[in-house]
Amino acid sequence: MDFMVFQYPMISVQACLDGILLGILFALIAYGMALQWGVMNIINIAQGDLVILGGYIAYFMYLYGIHPAWGVIVSPIIMYFVGIAIYKLVINKVVDRDLFISILATFGISILFMQLMNFAFGADVVLANSDYGTTMLFNSNVVLPNSKIFSAFISILFAICLVIYMKKSRLGRAIRATAQNARAAKILGVDTEKVYAATFGINAALCGVAGALISITFTIHPYMGLPYTIRSFMIVIVAGLGNLPGVAMSGMGLGVFEEFADYILGTEFRIGSVFLLLVLILVYRRFKLSRKREYLK
């Protein structure tokens, strides 16, 4: 236990800013999860592994001498087709089934991806260096890497584009209609199969963007996927489906929580505290609902 973070206010400011910038990234991943959960009623455990795969695409561009920031454009395009392929091979067989089937099937995909990435890219922790430098604030007491600011900015940009796309475009309207009532949408001529595939593709593309940004700002490793899945799940259950400001807020909150947990408990308990927070949130919601004799469903 280390309470230095409270004795020196500047460290708190640093942790808060770091957490908010990190949280915006989490919110982007969580938005993808909320999208597929709302539309297809699927919880995708492989979400985090898609993020890491997207990160490796940016990392490989960096290895071949292209600036990794271009990965923000290349990675979602590749990941969109990866998403479509996963949908065609596996997900379309579990869409109408029990949620647990989808959890288990995507758990299988997650293990598969983890291992294939381990073979293909090696088990080293890597990062793509963007050479963006740092920004000093408050008499250089707070140091923010520009790559983090860049990644938060890009995340917000993509989120806004997606919201507009969902509101205005034909496919966006079809997706929203399917989310409301798949049966009725089918009767009215929406090709729900296509909508599902597109939704999963968009989700994978969002993961690709987030992954590319994570490879610039943090590090990636084949086995680091599951914490991202759990984080996005947590953000979605706190915010609720289809509540975009809520997703952004709870994403930032989670980011700040993680930074403080990192300072107070130590880095080795960081991932553990995220998982523990998930359990605590679920238990809290359960007790709150049980007063009205309801339960999380």
Add this chain to the structure above:
Amino acid sequence: MSIGKNNIILYIGILIFGIAAPFLFPAFKVQLSILCVLIVLATTWNIQGGEMGYNSFGNILFYGLGMYLCASVQVGMFFPLAEWTESGGEKTFVHTPVQFFQGMAVGLVVAAVVPTIVAGLIGYSILGLRGHYFAICTLGLGVAAGEISGGIEIIGAGQGFTTPPFPNVGNLESRGEFFYYLSFLVLILTFIAVRGIYSTRFKLILNAIRDNEDKAEAMGIETMKYKIVGWMISAFFCGLAGGIMGGLVGYIDSTDVAFDGREMGVFMVLMAILGGKGTLWGPIIGATVFHIFKEGFWTFFLGWQYVALGVLIVVIVIYFPEGIMGWLREKYPQRFGEVIDEKDRKAQVELK
């Protein structure tokens, strides 16, 4: 649930086979012990996942807890635990045979009792969640336990914990035989307990919870009580299995051996589903088939085993969710005591 009328002959046959197995296959003693542990895990998972409808990824919590507790008690009874883990174990301190077996016995008791208490304590909060929330929450619980135990110094933190080595008694074979018979004993205990449970009203209540919990509650069943008791039974045997497995492997690592949600935690779900959820024999058959398949794969496709595992999970879940017992039941319904109305069956065929 009857698998023919000659049940007693079947049981005696299995018992004799189980006792004779280490002499029939002397090279596979460790594998057979692991098989026993896997069957225990699959059978106890089935109490939640199959009979109660609560798909838990978190039974690994009790398994890992039992593993750490058994080894810690075994060491801590005679030597300072912190020094043991710091020095890497066996180099400084040596257990005499009496100390080893005493420690193991007390350790197994603790490894069974403490997870049961833990299950009882957290049961009220966790089992109030339903469906996929329960699944994800227990998944989080298992991973959190692994991450947190990986940061605790006294049980070895990230570098792991060496369990006491088997003392020099008997011949070279005695270590394998000891662990095999221990795990076989736990398997028999588990089987008797689970079979006993499944022949009482308790199982019917669990099935009622699975089919419709609200209605079960409306019928006056205190569902929460039964859910917690069911989980505690699972935790008891998972803890025992973990304690034995710790001694068998000889080395405990927080995320790779004890709280191995990615491996053991999924295996138990997979084995139960492969054999058939909600049956007595399903998890046993599933675990046996799975273990043979897995070992074959581990030997011949070394390095690709997790890729195969991932594919296997997807294939089983999508194409074979009813499992072996479910398939048999569809094929030979008469043997499961189901009466088929020929007229009804024909009518259904015509409808299709």
